[in-house]
Amino acid sequence: MPNFDDYRSELELLNNTGMMRSLRTLGRGENGLAFVEGTPLVNLCSNDYLSFAEDKNLHAEFYSQMSEANILDGYGLGSASSRLLSGNHPAYEEAERYIGKLYGKPCLLFNSGYHANIGILPALSKKGDLILSDKLNHASIIDGLRLSDANFVRYRHLDYAHLESILEKKRHLYKRVFIVTESIFSMDGDLADLKILAEIKERFDALLYVDEAHALGTRGKNGLGLAEEQNVLEKIDLLVGTFGKAVASAGAFVCCAPVLRDYLINKSRSLIFTTALPPVIPHWIRFVFQKCVEATERRSLLEKKSNRLREAVRNLGFPMPSESNIIPVILGESDKCVSIAEKAMEDELLVLPVRPPTVPKGTSRLRISVCAKTPDPALDKLIACIQNGS
Template identity: 50%
Template sequence: MDLGYSDILDGLRASGRFRQLKPLSGRDGCRLNVTADRALLNLSSNDYLGIAGNREHVEFFYSGLNRENSLESFRLGSTSSRLLSGDCEQMHLLEKELAEAYGFEAALFFNSGYHANIGILPALLGKHDLILTDKLNHASIHDGIRLCRATYKRYRHCDYAHLEKLIQQHRDTYQRVVIITESVFSMDGDVADLSELVRIKEKYDCLLYLDEAHAVGVWGQTGLGKAQEFGVLDKIDLLVGPFGKACASMGAFVLSNAEIHDYLVNTSRSLIFTTALPPVIASWNLYVFRLIQQMGNERKHLIELSVQLRESLLEYGLRTAGSTNIVPVVIGENKATVSAANSLQEDGYLIFPVRPPTVPEGTARFRLSLTADMQWTDLAPLAARIAKAVGPLHRAGAER
């Protein structure tokens, strides 16, 4: 039976956008052993603090396993939703510590950042509300917005004059207005101006919804994210923090007041109608959350690496941007990006091409993701290798 998808798939192949799943194994720190004698430097991981690839952390965590706690703290299946029999004491302890550390009244844990964003927004917002979202927010945020009955408008990326103009035009028409932004943007490595967003939200009586997916663990004095670094934690109305990146696990929390917490427990479909995460994940998350608050040296080292790599890329005329440990290298054309990625993998670097629709048309790129278990000796040759792989036509300032 011809279902009509083959032509579309052929088109994806022809345009350099076809994607395939690629199983990888042999993780060892910041490297993946693709063969017995060949390891690639993993520049495509969100393991920003190097926890997932650290055998000592994993072994220490499991050293606490014994016959008495194997089912309570290390059980591999919850077998039910949290509102039935799938809840556990470890998850409540984790939520309590999260709320206390951040200074919020309550925390609620979801199965993933995607579950959080598609579950929170439709539950809280309806046809009398307006959402104003940064154009480059993550797909999970946009999908959550689409599930809402609320009206939404996108403001230009980090363009707060445009945001303020939209609020001035529409604020009086809606009951609630919610500004949604990420703190660190995942494809450009740039940062939202949280101080300016707080000013705008207070001036116009809006709510501020902040997704700290790529900031938790990496930024802030104790790794609580950009809101901590900016000193505005007490000004954020809803703060989402996924555990699948620097925290080397899975799940995501939302911090809020007690009223919103209780309302979400009773109305958020992605929380109510899904099997809960197992106790072993809650236990690991609690271990990691306590750990990241002590990793100031790793955070400092990671940012130093990021500065060095950006400077090196610019020296070779490559197009980069941002100010975080997510370092983009914009190439432009899809097929050239795919070809260069393949070449770099042959050189020992695990780099994948990022293409539309993940990024805007004409901006296919590498997304170099640095982790704290890397050293500068690992990265020093990289800019020269990329410049060679992409060729002169895809460097900054080159004539087309």
């Protein structure tokens, strides 16, 4: 029999230090509700930023188009193969054409944001190349860096003077350089300055890789992300977006030059060696992406709710790095985060604590995700809960 004592000891340590993770089963309802063991709670940690995942009318509209003729190619639940074998069904092509037209560059779909971030950089970068990555980039990007044969350096968060100093010292030593950033960062909700990054990449002859995971749908006139809002879409060499948040689906995409798209099809292992998404997913992506583009009113509502909560948290004396609908309440102590999260649950609010190692020691927080249909009374209760608990 294998000896698993070392695993048990490590799990016991996680449990004793309050760091143990477990899976929680949630049922979903409308108006931001989640059901935990049958109890309705307002979900304040959802990534359904435009509230499309809970929109029954939207789902009914989508499925109303299903017929005997299109049930397999448009609504089928199994692709049965990788895209490079027999899994590249028509719904993939339609979604990629639509998204590529919006961004003005060819589009390539991946199975998830994780697949994209561990597949793109390792395919495009080689020995003799350098990747410069913002220190607070998502774990999936970090895993992509580790899988690459290129050297990589993590520059200080949003410190573009530091980035430039690295380039001034090292650019001449490498054939290609990639600058990698998120547009909206997932823990602090703060924003990258993509205009400055575009200027830097042009000055140093680098490629700019931007992950728009948390900005897609929520920012820009058409919801295309922060690059659209900051008017630098055409200057982003590799623009990555994920469908699992505001687009209320699964999967991800990259928009890039035609030669890079072709190269990824031939070299990206996370694309080549995985079964394609079932037809219903890219078909839904194509359908709901158009709704995102048209969702001006929901974006406006999301902005108003987010502005209100950020101001309230700031008025309570907490630091507020966020400029988005991702709003951290940085309490510092893990125990305090857990205590307030438990009190919030008693007040019918689902708020989860975020603790080290996900965030640096001493910055434990409640990570609030405001969505378009988050009820205002729930935000009022949250503010009171934070005030009373801190």
